Amino acid sequence: SLAYKKQLEDMRGKESMTQDGYKVELFANVGNPNNIPQVIMNDGEGIGLFRSEFLYLEHNDYPTEEEQFEAYKKALEGMKGKKVVIRTLDIGADKKADYFPLAQEENPALGLRAIRICLTRPELFKTQLRALCRASVFGKLSVMFPMIISSDEIDRSKDILQEVRNQLDKEGIAYDPNMEVGIMIETPAAAIISDELAKEVDFFSIGTNDLTQYTLAIDRQHTGLDKFFNPHHPAVLRLIKQTIENGHKAGIWVGICGELGADLELTEYFLRAGIDELSVSPPAILPLRKKIRSLNLSQK
Ligand code: PEP
Ligand code: MG
Numbered sequence: 001s002l003a004y005k006k007q008l009e010d011m012r013g014k015e016s017m018t019q020d021g022y023k024v025e026l027f028a029n030v031g032n033p034n035n036i037p038q039v040i041m042n043d044g045e046g047i048g049l050f051r052s053e054f055l056y057l058e059h060n061d062y063p064t065e066e067e068q069f070e071a072y073k074k075a076l077e078g079m080k081g082k083k084v085v086i087r088t089l090d091i092g093a094d095k096k097a098d099y100f101p102l103a104q105e106e107n108p109a110l111g112l113r114a115i116r117i118c119l120t121r122p123e124l125f126k127t128q129l130r131a132l133c134r135a136s137v138f139g140k141l142s143v144m145f146p147m148i149i150s151s152d153e154i155d156r157s158k159d160i161l162q163e164v165r166n167q168l169d170k171e172g173i174a175y176d177p178n179m180e181v182g183i184m185i186e187t188p189a190a191a192i193i194s195d196e197l198a199k200e201v202d203f204f205s206i207g208t209n210d211l212t213q214y215t216l217a218i219d220r221q222h223t224g225l226d227k228f229f230n231p232h233h234p235a236v237l238r239l240i241k242q243t244i245e246n247g248h249k250a251g252i253w254v255g256i257c258g259e260l261g262a263d264l265e266l267t268e269y270f271l272r273a274g275i276d277e278l279s280v281s282p283p284a285i286l287p288l289r290k291k292i293r294s295l296n297l298s299q300k
C-alpha cells in the first residue's frame with residue numbers, strides 16, 4: 001500500500017537499532033557489481049555477501065586476474081569505504097559452466113564444490129585471491145570462504161592466501177594486510193565445531209540456505225517436500241544460536257547472509273541471540289530496518 005511505501009521511505013538514513021539501543025549492521029547480498037546502485041538506493045550499510053560466481057558463470061572461459069580485479073574494485077569503490085564481504089568461488093552443485101570440467105555426480109550438493117574445488121585447484125584459487133588482495137586497497141574488503149567443514153580447510157586456505165601475499169610483496173604490489181578473513185557457517189559440521197573454527201578467523205557469516213538443506217537433509221531446490229520442510233526448524237535455530245555464542249566467546253563478529261536473515265518472524269530471535277550483522281537482498285533492507293526499529297529487547 002501507499003502508506004506502507006511511505007513508512008519504508010522513512011527508514012532511509014535511519015539507524016538499524018532497536019528501541020532500547022541494540023544496533024545491527026544491515027548489509028546487502030549481491031551477485032554482480034552492477035547491483036551496487038540498488039544497494040545504495042535501499043540504504044545498505046555494506047555488502048555482507050558478494051557472490052563471485054557471476055565472474056565464472058557469465059563467461060566462456062576462466063575469468064582472468066585482471067577481470068576479477070576490475071569487478072572487485074568496482075564493488076569497493078561503489079560502496080565508498082563501507083565494508084564489502086566477497087565470497088570466494090562457490091561453483092559446483094547447481095552452479096555449472098561449460099568450460100569448467102566437473103564430473104557428473106550422484107549427489108552434487110555433497111560433491112566437489114566451493115572450497116573443495118579451490119583447494120583441489122590451487123592455481124585457480126590463487127588467481128582469485130591475488131585479484132582480491134590487489135583490490136583490497138580500494139576500500140574495506142573482507143574475504144570469505146564457503147562450505148567449510150574443518151579447521152584444516154581454513155589452514156590450507158590461509159596458507160594459499162599467505163603465498164599470494166608473499167608473491168605480491170616480492171613484486172612490490174600493494175594490498176591491505178589487515179583484510180578480514182572469515183568463513184561461511186553453512187554446514188552442520190562447521191556450526192557444531194564453531195568454537196574451534198572461531199579461533200582461526202575474523203568473522204562468521206551463517207549461510208542458512210545450505211545450513212538448512214544439510215541439517216534437515218532436504219534439497220534446497222526440491223519443490224515437492226513442503227510438507228516436511230520447516231524453515232524455522234529448531235535444529236537450525238539452535239545451530240545458529242550456538243554459532244553466535246561460540247563466535248562471541250572468541251571475540252569475532254557473526255552475521256547471517258542466508259534467506260532466513262530477512263525473515264521478519266525471526267528478527268527478534270536473532271537479535272536476542274546476539275547477531276551482529278544481517279545481510280539480505282536489497283529490497284529486504286528497509287522492511288528489516290523497520291522491524292528492528294519496532295523491537296524492544298528489554299521487554300520480555
Ligand atoms: C547460503 O547457503 O545460505 C548462502 C548464503 O549461500 P548460497 O545461497 O549462495 O549457497
Ligand atoms: Mg551456500
